[in-house]
Amino acid sequence: MTTILGNLDMKRKYSVFLGNVGPCSDRYCAAYAAPLGIEALFERAASIDLLGGVDLVATPGLLGDVALVKRCLASTGLKVVSVAVDHFTQARWGKGSFSSIDPALRRAAVDATRETMDLAVELGCSLVTIWPGQDGYDYIFQADYLRERGWFAAGVKEACQHNPAVKVTLEYKLKEPRTHCYVNTVGTAILLVKEVDEANCGVVLDYGHALLGHENPAESVALLHRYGKLLSHVHINDNYRSWDDDMIVGSVHSLEYLEFFHWLRRTGYDGWMTIDQFPYREDGRDAVAESAAWLDALEDVLDRADPSEIDRVLQLKDGVAASKLARKLLLNR
Amino acid sequence: MTTILGNLDMKRKYSVFLGNVGPCSDRYCAAYAAPLGIEALFERAASIDLLGGVDLVATPGLLGDVALVKRCLASTGLKVVSVAVDHFTQARWGKGSFSSIDPALRRAAVDATRETMDLAVELGCSLVTIWPGQDGYDYIFQADYLRERGWFAAGVKEACQHNPAVKVTLEYKLKEPRTHCYVNTVGTAILLVKEVDEANCGVVLDYGHALLGHENPAESVALLHRYGKLLSHVHINDNYRSWDDDMIVGSVHSLEYLEFFHWLRRTGYDGWMTIDQFPYREDGRDAVAESAAWLDALEDVLDRADPSEIDRVLQLKDGVAASKLARKLLLNR
């Protein structure tokens, strides 16, 4: 398919979290490489031909330099695909945002979302991501699950009502940084969106989070479609299934991506795929370029296939037929 | 603990799957011990003072000998707590029951459920369990998730309508015997019950299945309460979190049970707890008696505690306070 996207005539709609082309930290090492400024990050992202957009995180640093962000967007021609509320990098959110036991923090979580929604609009984007990684708990006997979930849903609802023209999309993840996150699986994410009950509330499926949660990402796409066409955004990366390793797309899994892309197409997903990875020891730009190259190559495999032939196999419910299809797609054998 | 009048006037409502007091198999060894008849199984169950009931599985063997079952119930004084539809021990269900691609099998799955509901009524019981372990898939590209889920929900709905006075309760499990089961987590179980939309449809929480699905069982109780008071039955056992090991209750975990029991009490669960384990190498009766003894001892810990004090700690959202509470409960330190 060919779509005209801003200044780029792209076959694919691939984006990246801006920070991913730069250095990153883990809990042991504060910096595996020297930090880069906003301009340098934009230039690095723009140097990857397959990318047409960037996703931003509304950190204090970014919020303090919106004019620069606009200049970088103009000079690179990159589009803002989504802006994520920063509910996770600041110590104040350590014990939760929308579900905090402190009413002032719950208020602040809503306000930060509204502010991010306004910023998104200002940057020409109608998609805001909420990743409530700090909303959850670590210990047994540490939480009143009922009242905290109530606060969480109420806060998201209030934020959604701020501007119905902005899609507010919730990213689920089993765990990390909490050992237990409230919005943890595709099932609880759907339940929450139904409870929020606002038309502009949807779900981000992060491919790696789905694997971490012992989901088959293709099936999760089907579930989001079945329960109200709730899929609003896709994050993509790879991991070994037991942790959110945030690795280069395609570096571990192969067939799961093909089935995932087939179901995205089959259910009519026409949004972006945003590369979301942590290249601790690699050059960020090069690692992101790798992900984009894998994405394109894996989608090419599907482009060459006949989707109705795939659907026919899905309906046989036959492991051997599934295996034959997979081998033909991947190895042409 | 004080029991009066045989096993019936009890402080606790503990049951066991009848077969659990007998021998069991795995995929390598067809029989770790000699089989036992229905009468012998009932006698063994009745010999455990803490048990007041049994859960049955409506296998062809049991269906063929209902009169004997009635005599055993009468002679032992045990109550039938639930009857499970046999959607899993027969080869015909190997590729699915309600979600089979074969319409005749989908019909048969509904019929088997109706037959089991009738049997339950005949045995003085108003709870039927559906464990759809064969409904799911193993391979990538093996299933059309949308149409199979549709069939599944429609079949359960039709079965529920057979007799609104019988509770039909769905048991979720991440995997096994399929590598991927459709009713896999507390979230998707709730979504399914909402889709079925019949007042007599509920959810069984199997403590070990919750652990296998990376859930905290206490939090799953809260979710089932929050989304419509859906908890209809509890199965109990233990495992090491990565497989449904079906071990003696309390032999691995301790604190998780205490939090789980607290939330059962807090949300007003007044049903039974049914021991559901596979004592491959142990004497079945002795292993079940162990589980009952642990259950009683762990519930005694909570009986001695002040529930409002526990609730107060839950509302602090504080890991250190949670740890202090846990240690006080478990070790009185």
Next chain:
Amino acid sequence: MTTILGNLDMKRKYSVFLGNVGPCSDRYCAAYAAPLGIEALFERAASIDLLGGVDLVATPGLLGDVALVKRCLASTGLKVVSVAVDHFTQARWGKGSFSSIDPALRRAAVDATRETMDLAVELGCSLVTIWPGQDGYDYIFQADYLRERGWFAAGVKEACQHNPAVKVTLEYKLKEPRTHCYVNTVGTAILLVKEVDEANCGVVLDYGHALLGHENPAESVALLHRYGKLLSHVHINDNYRSWDDDMIVGSVHSLEYLEFFHWLRRTGYDGWMTIDQFPYREDGRDAVAESAAWLDALEDVLDRADPSEIDRVLQLKDGVAASKLARKLLLNR
């Protein structure tokens, strides 16, 4: 490469556990399909062109019909690649074989191994497999690890001494049927072989067991090479990493096989690869044929590659270079 193997002029040395082409059971369903006799199993195995051999398990059934096995070998031209001691299908081994606390059973475990070694020789094969799945424990506080490991090592040593011309090869697996097996990882398998200290004692690497144990199978090959060229046999299948699902080869993973085959070649492994799977719901023959087709197709990928180019990349220690190599191998991009 082309090697002459018995009556077959084969490019590859692929075998299968004879029973794999027939039906199988799990702990819920005693038979997903009707049983097949020895002759039928041989005919089905022989119908798969890519197979040159079979691996047998010395069950009482097989031991009682050795003459028939010989006739089947002669009529099909299949070679016996290994014979596995049956330390796992009989109830008597339920609490352990070489490590049983019962001296008579420890003696029987050695005797069964000797008998299997003799049978192997009689069938023209010099490889015997020990899979000590029942040697381990399930519960905390259930075992005296020190004395049981001592018994285990002594028993294997005694068995090895029975005939130094027969390779006795130990298969490690993290768990199942016990929740904890003694010979659980590549590391403890190597330690055990070193303790046994007999030249005819080696290790079987089951690809799926390595994944289950959170190993990278290619690295495990390197370890077995490094610590004394201990790799004697390879079992192959696929799984989702958290259980020994015993699925069709290549149906889940792709790149891991390529790296695994590269390391087998690099370390000079010239033995067989034995398909070892449990096709519960598939026709056994067809599922095994699929595995063989995948194996051949994946090895073809490596045949077309330049091994020195792969080794050059391994020495860069660079994630981006690794990703590029993987994509080129798999998708020629």
Next chain:
Amino acid sequence: MTTILGNLDMKRKYSVFLGNVGPCSDRYCAAYAAPLGIEALFERAASIDLLGGVDLVATPGLLGDVALVKRCLASTGLKVVSVAVDHFTQARWGKGSFSSIDPALRRAAVDATRETMDLAVELGCSLVTIWPGQDGYDYIFQADYLRERGWFAAGVKEACQHNPAVKVTLEYKLKEPRTHCYVNTVGTAILLVKEVDEANCGVVLDYGHALLGHENPAESVALLHRYGKLLSHVHINDNYRSWDDDMIVGSVHSLEYLEFFHWLRRTGYDGWMTIDQFPYREDGRDAVAESAAWLDALEDVLDRADPSEIDRVLQLKDGVAASKLARKLLLNR
């Protein structure tokens, strides 16, 4: 418990990593609380009565202020239990220390170890810890396992030879920060120590790392004893088994600790137990005090038990007997 003379004449030998009583970071949030200086950390550690020592990490910051460390030791009366080489907080080690493909970094890894050994001696301590978290790999096709393991073993051996009076102890961990670490399980740790073949080389067992690696920590103690009395040090914390959550001791598991402590005692371990946790959202001092209180309370359970009675149960190899023992120990029932 009875302590006399400040923290030194103690029934228990409990220590803590000095930094644990202060704030910590994760990959999202650079600081959950304000940093604390060395003096403040020592004061906080000393305020916990059950602690008699500290473990240090020889970071550039610490190495630059050894005189202050000495003053703090003198003023608090705390003993230095071990000093860990800093092979993990600096970007230069990002691609490995002893196993780096850069010969200058391999040299630097040895030099840093020697320097840390000298520092340990200067601080009155004869135990140095090597945690090679950066030595491993992330991607498939990323490493030449053979040559890197060779370099690793050679580097450790050379470091050991620097001062035979200092114990050099290797800490194994399955993964993190790499997705695959070379010294990953108790088995490979033992193999490595045997390869290094220096009398002053041993193994640190981190209880949480053992759980992460799907080990039963008690069995790992037995293995370390069996293969040469290699256990030199113990780190202690808790987690949910699938990640190194570094939580408060006893906050998740109970029975595993009791079996672990029994095997430490049975195999004659007389070293320290060092609390090693990451209290992201808790006050560090309070979280460490909790761990010490749990340790003491759990050890008290064993102090009240008869070890020969425990050993008698271990030798029954009986799941039901194990369960009874566990319940009696934990709940006196």
